[in-house]
Amino acid sequence: MAASALTAAAVFLLFHGGVLGFPAGQFTRDEPACGYKSCPATKPSMLNVHLVPHTHDDVGWLKTVDQYYYGDRNDIQHAGVQYILDSVVQQLQEDPARRFIYVETAFFYRWWKQQSAKTRQVVTNLVNEGRLEFINGGWCMSDEATTHYSAVIDQMTLGLRFLNDTFGACGRPRVAWHIDPFGHAREHASMFAQMGYDGFFFGRLDYQDKGRRMKDKDMEMLWRASESLAPPTADLFTGVLPNGYNPPEGFCWDQLCSDAPIRDDPDLEDYNVEEIVKKFLNAANEQATLYRTNHIIMTMGSDFQYENANLWYKNMDKLIRYVNAQQSKGSKVNVLYSTPSCYLQELHRANLTWSVKTDDFFPYADDAHDFWTGYFTSRPALKHYERLSNSLLQICNQLEVLGGSESRRGPHGEGDSDTLKRAMAVAQHHDAVSGTEKQHVANDYAKRLSIGAAHCQVLVSNALSKLSGSDAPRVYCENLNISMCPLTESSSKFSVTVYNPLSRSVSWSVRLPLNGTRYSVTDPSGREVDSQVVPVSQATRDIRKDRGYAVNELVFQVQAPPLGFSTYSVSLLNDHPPPASPNPGVPLYLQNKFLKVTFDPDTGLLSSLSNLETKQTVQLKQNFFWYNASVGNAESSQASGAYIFRPNSSTPVPVSLNAKTQTVQNSVVQEVWQQFGPWVSQVVRLYQDSRNLELEWTVGPIPVGDYVGKEVITRLDTNINSSGLFYTDSNGREVLERRRDFRPTWVLKQTEPIAGNYYPFNSRIYIKDKEQQLTVVTDRSQGGSSIQDGSLEIMLHRRLLMDDYRGVGEPLSEPGEYAKGLVVRGRLLLALTPPAAAADTHRPLAEELVLQPLLSLQAEDMHPNAVLEFSGLQAALPPAVHLLTVSQWDRDSVLLRLEHQFEAKESQTHSQPVTVNLQKLFSTLEVVGVSEMSLAANQWKDEMTRMDWKGNTGEKPLKRGTGDPSVWEVTLNPMEIRTFLLRMRHR
Structure with missing residues (x-):
């Protein structure tokens, strides 16, 4: 069937007819009696108390994910997830009134694989009856501060797809459930809304915010989570749970608890039914004063509870029976087993008008001096490794599609993307990339990413062999940031293939360690490329020690086509003198045709930055400082730790007032090497054709021989009149305005002037006035602020000597090499622009750091007929469009996400609707079927219905196209992500 001849019916059948291998009932219009249909009856004239049996199972924290599943290392923490699921399933069969919710698909997936057919059938029946309900449903419960939206969408898709494949419609969660993350991001709420969730419940919010909300009965609200997407697209009903995620005080009946059981035999000593009933009625009525309806929710469970579910259910059965028995005596309290979905349904039926929230829930504090803002930066090396792993995973996914089946089993062995998908999904957990886990668990997360990367590298090699026609072995040098690559260090001739995962061409600077002094570099067409050799800095030699021996680096610019690769040839030229040694002393300035940066001749520090295109200059002084980490004082015993940032002074200590400088300048790059002391250095770098200034910082090992923990920052002081405002992105997408010492929804009593003004940023932070905007783009998630105007x-790195008493039980003092402390290196990119044009610069810049080109090297000569340049797209996509996902779904279908990456009023040029033709997208693949899905790809878009909360305008579902050419035309509005399942065939 010709693609142009596809009718709407044919498109429908291609997907709904089972061709794609979906299990029966996965996307059906008629659901069994699960979900809302299975909710128990309530009593309108009474206070209905919804008991929600649940367990909170961290996908790694004090123990590794494997140790938690098996119940290993109980000397660290008693927890065994497999036993929880065993016990709960057994107890649910005892009484049809009992309910249970489960959240972390990563654990359930493992458990399900080990079950017999009989047990699987029992569990399926429980799910179909709505008695075992999946909530949230992602692979993990992700962190909200330090995660990038693309990785969050991937991990949610992974978990939700498994539930769909296994249980069909009854396995689809209706409620998002983030009971433990330490603050809540607006972008997460937007994503949950676009995934089809009806509501969102969480446990942690700032103690002052919670106090105000309790007083005003504003514990539940409508969160309008986007300023660009028309309501109700990103609207999400949101509720604050009354007790975090724990049961009310005195009602914990797990084997880990010490509360008294219900002793209901009057012939025995310590009969306590009346006492328990009275205490529960008081708790219920007190909680009811904080909420607006005659329904309240109680979370009956906590961390890794229900290993012996009989304890919980036996006591809850009694509680329900004895409390409800009081109704005959005039009590107006009705207790029932329930789920968050059933509770949400009752709130919806109440038909109230809810307050609207438009900001986020950062930063989070649980007391006056206890701000959870340290984890925005904790474990910065792991945060960067996770970011690089995300980039590799997207490349791996793309090449699996472009290379076809040979990419999985090809000349370089068997490769797969699944191993890295699962490792990346685990890494999104709120005690993983957040940096709030024990050291041995952090090591395990990194190990999983490394194993996944190795699997993906095989797949990438196979795909590039298929696409290029060259089977020569490929090498991936993962330590180029410290000038280590055995192949380039020892070879006189090699090739470099640069794969670009973006949907537009990129120019990228390549730096390769080597020992020669002059090289010839040619591009795919054989043209000579300007290249220069520079010496390896002493700071880099100190970091790598004896793990590499290159004395120089080859620097050159490469161009790579959209969703494709370019191959460059590098050959050693003999008999050339060594590169010039760096010039000591402070240079007056560095300059290319776009930027000029000046230095203070007395201090060696930056002094100004100029945009030569717009004729703007900003005073810019940059230096490194550290905050003295508190170990507690008379005001509060709170210490800085993995979670908490608490400096003991508002004035940071400079590492040095001066920098020793050396300068390297050539036709490709200009660099100033700054040494601030034995443990802090920086390279100020300006490439010839760059519109941004690069600051490559190196911090560590942080010295603690003085018994002082240190929180290291870099500070940029300018003359920009920022008026107390600064701006941070939310999970890499929309930007939020921050005002110093201010919260939009309550009157803040500021008790920590530094930590209380810190916010997470995932890709960029900036200040501006009417004329100028200074944007800093980062290569990992970090914490930052504007403590003074301009x-x-x-915060770059942290090394602390105290635990902060939030459960991790050890100081954040990463050992690094030889247990002397971790050395971390990273990059900040600075852009100076007029505010109106800033987004046009910093959004593509941030995109390039999130999805970096991948370098692969070959020592053997290329096949004479090898393809040296390839693009998977027919043409570059418009600048506003980002190709967020290209991933193999099954043998004949591909998951595609297209994203408009600009906000509604952000860019005069790009904040407009953009249309893309799906059939004109790929160069080697033909699209013969298309159907639109929810953001998480677990529902058909036109079947996705959500609860409409009062105040909404009502959602109009997108309809599947017809047989005319417009079925292939996809229009994207600002900040819109559209998800498609494409039926493909190779041309």
């Missing part, structure tokens, strides 16, 4: 500070 100033930006970014």
